Amino acid sequence: MTETLGTTGEFGLIAAVTRGLSRSEDVLVGPGDDAAVVAVPDGRVVITTDLLVEGRHFRQDWSSAYDVGRKAAAQNLADVVAMGARPTALVVGFGGPADLPTAWAVELNQGLADEAELVGASIVGGDTVQSDKIIVSVTAFGSLDGRRPVLRSGARPGDELAFAGRLGWAEAGYAVLTRGFRSPRTVVDAHRRPQPPYADGPRAAIAGASSMCDVSDGLIADLRHIAEASQVVIDVRTPALAVAEPLQAVAAATGLDAMTFVLTGGEDHALVGTFEPADVPDGWTVIGTVAEGNENRPAGTVTVDGELFASPAGHAHFTS
Amino acid sequence: MTETLGTTGEFGLIAAVTRGLSRSEDVLVGPGDDAAVVAVPDGRVVITTDLLVEGRHFRQDWSSAYDVGRKAAAQNLADVVAMGARPTALVVGFGGPADLPTAWAVELNQGLADEAELVGASIVGGDTVQSDKIIVSVTAFGSLDGRRPVLRSGARPGDELAFAGRLGWAEAGYAVLTRGFRSPRTVVDAHRRPQPPYADGPRAAIAGASSMCDVSDGLIADLRHIAEASQVVIDVRTPALAVAEPLQAVAAATGLDAMTFVLTGGEDHALVGTFEPADVPDGWTVIGTVAEGNENRPAGTVTVDGELFASPAGHAHFTS
Numbered sequence: 256m257t258e259t260l261g262t263t264g265e266f267g268l269i270a271a272v273t274r275g276l277s278r279s280e281d282v283l284v285g286p287g288d289d290a291a292v293v294a295v296p297d298g299r300v301v302i303t304t305d306l307l308v309e310g311r312h313f314r315q316d317w318s319s320a321y322d323v324g325r326k327a328a329a330q331n332l333a334d335v336v337a338m339g340a341r342p343t344a345l346v347v348g349f350g351g352p353a354d355l356p357t358a359w360a361v362e363l364n365q366g367l368a369d370e371a372e373l374v375g376a377s378i379v380g381g382d383t384v385q386s387d388k389i390i391v392s393v394t395a396f397g398s399l400d401g402r403r404p405v406l407r408s409g410a411r412p413g414d415e416l417a418f419a420g421r422l423g424w425a426e427a428g429y430a431v432l433t434r435g436f437r438s439p440r441t442v443v444d445a446h447r448r449p450q451p452p453y454a455d456g457p458r459a460a461i462a463g464a465s466s467m468c469d470v471s472d473g474l475i476a477d478l479r480h481i482a483e484a485s486q487v488v489i490d491v492r493t494p495a496l497a498v499a500e501p502l503q504a505v506a507a508a509t510g511l512d513a514m515t516f517v518l519t520g521g522e523d524h525a526l527v528g529t530f531e532p533a534d535v536p537d538g539w540t541v542i543g544t545v546a547e548g549n550e551n552r553p554a555g556t557v558t559v560d561g562e563l564f565a566s567p568a569g570h571a572h573f574t575s
Numbered sequence: 576m577t578e579t580l581g582t583t584g585e586f587g588l589i590a591a592v593t594r595g596l597s598r599s600e601d602v603l604v605g606p607g608d609d610a611a612v613v614a615v616p617d618g619r620v621v622i623t624t625d626l627l628v629e630g631r632h633f634r635q636d637w638s639s640a641y642d643v644g645r646k647a648a649a650q651n652l653a654d655v656v657a658m659g660a661r662p663t664a665l666v667v668g669f670g671g672p673a674d675l676p677t678a679w680a681v682e683l684n685q686g687l688a689d690e691a692e693l694v695g696a697s698i699v700g701g702d703t704v705q706s707d708k709i710i711v712s713v714t715a716f717g718s719l720d721g722r723r724p725v726l727r728s729g730a731r732p733g734d735e736l737a738f739a740g741r742l743g744w745a746e747a748g749y750a751v752l753t754r755g756f757r758s759p760r761t762v763v764d765a766h767r768r769p770q771p772p773y774a775d776g777p778r779a780a781i782a783g784a785s786s787m788c789d790v791s792d793g794l795i796a797d798l799r800h801i802a803e804a805s806q807v808v809i810d811v812r813t814p815a816l817a818v819a820e821p822l823q824a825v826a827a828a829t830g831l832d833a834m835t836f837v838l839t840g841g842e843d844h845a846l847v848g849t850f851e852p853a854d855v856p857d858g859w860t861v862i863g864t865v866a867e868g869n870e871n872r873p874a875g876t877v878t879v880d881g882e883l884f885a886s887p888a889g890h891a892h893f894t895s
Contacts, residue, residue, distance in 0.1 A: 283619055284724055287804070289657040289788050290623035290717070292724050299603055300620040302699065303610035304714060306668035308706040337609040348626035348668075348712050379622065386628040392668045392712035394624060397610070404604055404612050468609050484607070 260360065260385070261353030268357060268383050272364040279377045281343040281398070291379035293344045293396055301397035301404065303334035309389035317432050320359040322447040323391065324366020330471060331395035332374055333451035333524035337469040339405040339460025340397030342376040342453070347393055350386030363391065374453050402460050405528070410466040410485035414529040416543035419455035421445065422474055422496065423513070426520025427505040434509060439501040451524035455538050459528050462536035467528035473519040475564050478527060478557045485529075486554040491518070491543040493560055518559065580680065580705070581673030588677060588703050592684040599697045601663040601718070611699035613664045613716055621717035621724065623654035629709035637752050640679045642767040643711065644686020650791060651715035652694055653771035653844035657789040659725040659780025660717030662696040662773070667713055670706030683711065694773050722780050725848070730786040730805035734849035736863035739775035741765065742794055742816065743833070746840025747825040754829060759821045771844035775858050779848050782856035787848035793839040795884050798847060798877045805849075806874040811838070811863040813880055838879065 260268060273286045284292035293300070305327070307313060313323045328345060335342040347367055351360060360383075368378055376395070428446030437443055451469065459467055466485055470477050474491070482489045498513045506513035529545050530536075548554030557564065580588060593606045604612035613620070625647070627633060633643045648665060655662040667687060671680060680703075688698055696715070748766030757763055771789065779787055786805055790797045794811070802809045818833045826833035849865050850856075868874030877884065 284658075284726065288724075288726050288728075289654040290621045290660070290715075290724075292658070292719070293620050293622060294618060295615055295620055296618050298614060298616050298618050299612050300615055300716070301610045301612055302664070302666055302714075302716065304666040304668050304700060304712070305702045306670055306704050306710065306712055308670055308704055308710070311705055334609040338604075338612070340610070344622070346622055346624040346714060348624050350626055350628055350710070380624060382625045384626050384628055385631055386708070386710075388707065390626065390628070390670070390706075390710055390712075392624070392626055392710075394622075394666060394714040395610075396620070396622065399612070404608075404610075406604065406608050408608075 258357040259353060260351055260355050260357055263357040265383055268360055271357065271361050276368060276378055277372060279375055282377050282379050286380050291346065293379060295398045297399055297401045299399055301335055301338050301340040301399060302394065303331055304392070304394040305331050307391040318447050320362035321366040324363040325370045325448045327391045327393045328367045328370035329449045329451055330524055331393045332370065332376065332453060333469040335395050335397035336451065336453050336456025337467050337526055338397065339402055339457055339464065339467065340399045341457055342374045342395060342397045344377050344379045344396045345371055345393055346379060347381040347391065349381060350384045350390035352387055353385055355389065405460050405464045405467040407466055407468050407481045408484040410481050410487050410529040410545050412487055412545055412547040414465055414545040415532050415535055415541045416489055416491065416527065416529055416545060417535050417539040417541045418525050418527045419539045420452035420525030421450065421523045422470065422525050423502050423516030423520040425449055425522035426516045427502045430509050430511055431505055439504055441501045442505055445523060449522055449524045452526055455526050458536050459526065459539065462530065463534040464528040464530055467526060470523060470525040470527055471521045473521045474527065475518050475557055481529070482557050483555040486548065488546045488548050488552045488554060488556045488558065489543060490546065490558045490561060495540065495542040518564070578677040579673060580671055580675050580677055583677040585703055588680055591677065591681050596688060596698055597692060599663070599695055602697050602699050606700050611666065613699060615718045617719055617721045619719055621655055621658050621660040621719060622714065623651055624712070624714040625651050627711040638767050640682035641686040644683040645690045645768045647711045647713045648687045648690035649769045649771055650844055651713045652690065652696065652773060653789040655715050655717035656771065656773050656776025657787050657846055658717065659722055659777055659784065659787065660719045661777055662694045662715060662717045664697050664699045664716045665691055665713055666699060667701040667711065669701060670704045670710035672707055673705055675709070725780050725784045725787040727786055727788050727801045728804040730801050730807050730849040730865050732807055732865055732867040734785055734865040735852050735855055735861045736809055736811065736847065736849055736865060737855050737859040737861045738845050738847045739859045740772040740845030741770065741843045742790065742845050743822050743836030743840040745769055745842040746836045747822045750829050750831055751825055759824055761821045762825055765843060769842055769844045772846055775846050778856050779846065779859065782850065783854040784848040784850055787846060790843060790845040790847055791841045793841045794847065795838050795877055801849070802877050803875040806868065808866045808868050808872045808874060808876045808878065809863060810866065810878045810881060815860065815862040838884070
């Protein structure tokens with residue numbers, strides 16, 4: 256008989272998922288008490304949270320439980336490094352139906368733990384409840400280690416725009432999966448398990464990034480957040496954006512535009528930031544410029560090769 | 576036309592719920608960036624998380640959106656004070672259907688914010704997604720202000736057992752509501768909005784509590800957590816547990832046992848702790864003793880008036 260959440264029970268599940276969790280030196284009190292206690296030596300904790308719901312953020316036929324765990328952790332850890340911080344810990348809320356195999360929850364947790372381990376972070380607590388659909392709530396924490404946080408509001412005219420990581424890969428994978436295909440494997444894998452450039456967040460902060468965020472809604476959409484918060488105009492130069500071969504293959508097979516994947520695809524959790532020209536760190540590619548607003552281009556505008564960008568610019572919930 | 580999540584959209588909802596949020600001096604970076612930044616002057620952050628799902632943790636016909644917000648915040652803030660910490664901040668994940676009135680989400684948020692304000696804490700971030708049923712995920716944070724955390728594992732033979740807050744009220748309210756009644760109003764209100772004794776958590780820590788937790792699963796069930804973690808035997812003396820008049824009224828009307836409400840009812844988020852006899856602080860009531868385990872009563876056992884307790888001892892998820 257397959258063990259399910261109903262037969263394992265809440266406390267059995269908690270025991271199963273906390274068994275063997277690694278614990279870094281940042282974890283002062285781990286799972287099992289009313290709350291966890293995590294060290295943040297400089298007295299400031301970075302906090303971000305995301306909620307994933309089955310059928311909306313993942314599908315069991317497209318992603319394994321392990322993949323969902325990797326992705327849920329990755330999107331939160333990317334937010335932490337986008338502040339220039341070092342991720343330290345996660346807490347996880349999990350809901351699932353009583354007939355869900357217990358192994359599903361255990362594999363989800365392993366995915367979360369393995370992704371966290373990539374950056375030296377630990378799972379320090381959580382909550383499990385019964386729900387009709389699978390729900391995964393992740394809250395991630397980080398330490399600034401004495402640095403100032405890199406906000407969206409610090410971009411200045413004259414800065415260069417640069418990015419690290421991948422753009423459009425997850426969106427190309429989504430385009431493939433929605434059409435019933437499973438290849439190219441590289442983009443399908445990118446949809447299932449993003450690979451945020453974790454080390455590039457703190458690296459950018461140390462180099463003096465004036466603003467930074469992660470690309471979760473799409474490059475143009477997320478740059479708008481920086482342009483609005485900083486009250487500047489940002490121009491993206493498409494010739495600087497190399498379109499990788501697998502994206503070109505998907506575009507050719509689907510009739511979609513490869514550059515649209517790059518400009519509007521979210522969920523790869525690339526990092527974008529602005530820097531004084533001399534400060535752009537290794538591993539970051541310059542793809543545009545920051546300017547003052549004017550009559551034709553008010554502050555808050557993002558342009559592509561100098562033109563307003565007309566295509567749908569990223570994903571907003573409730574409206575799709 | 577009633578505005579709904581579908582017409583308001585994700586960014587409209589975020590703007591509506593973040594408008595007018597108060598922000599304490601602990602909040603260094605509030606909502607609107609990749610992550611929030613919260614001060615924890617002594618370099619240790621206390622973290623706890625809970626997930627609430629419509630139909631399981633609340634019902635729209637029993638509780639208003641505002642009540643759900645108060646309760647979701649309360650149960651997390653209670654976990655923070657049960658560590659002896661001062662709550663500082665919350666983040667909130669929210670899921671709801673596209674046809675949910677936007678006002679519901681705004682009122683939920685107001686309930687969360689008002690409960691947080693009781694203890695000087697602020698909402699510093701969140702996430703909103705679309706989901707068939709309403710989901711509320713809360714993660715709460717606290718500062719130990721230089722104190723050691725009060726764990727479940729510190730109870731020692733010879734300690735006295737004491738509690739602060741209310742026991743059995745929410746359970747009596749639940750008994751009333753499940754039978755289709757709406758009174759006594761005091762217990763129905765207790766079910767809708769718990770009133771954890773927030774100040775008693777840090778007060779107990781300062782007084783030297785050897786162990787502490789909040790009562791969320793029921794007094795006996797939660798004392799078992801302390802008895803097991805501390806490897807002691809805990810005995811509860813029922814004559815020390817006053818049964819309030821409204822609980823007696825509910826018991827008389829339903830044929831249920833009032834003391835069972837007190838011993839097994841969770842969700843009032845009372846605090847229970849153990850203290851050296853001279854250390855029990857004002858506002859706490861002594862209700863039992865801590866002893867070593869022996870052949871008849873192994874460590875980890877909880878007894879009531881010296882006898883093993885046979886009734887169902889609290890709530891476990893997935894199995895009800």
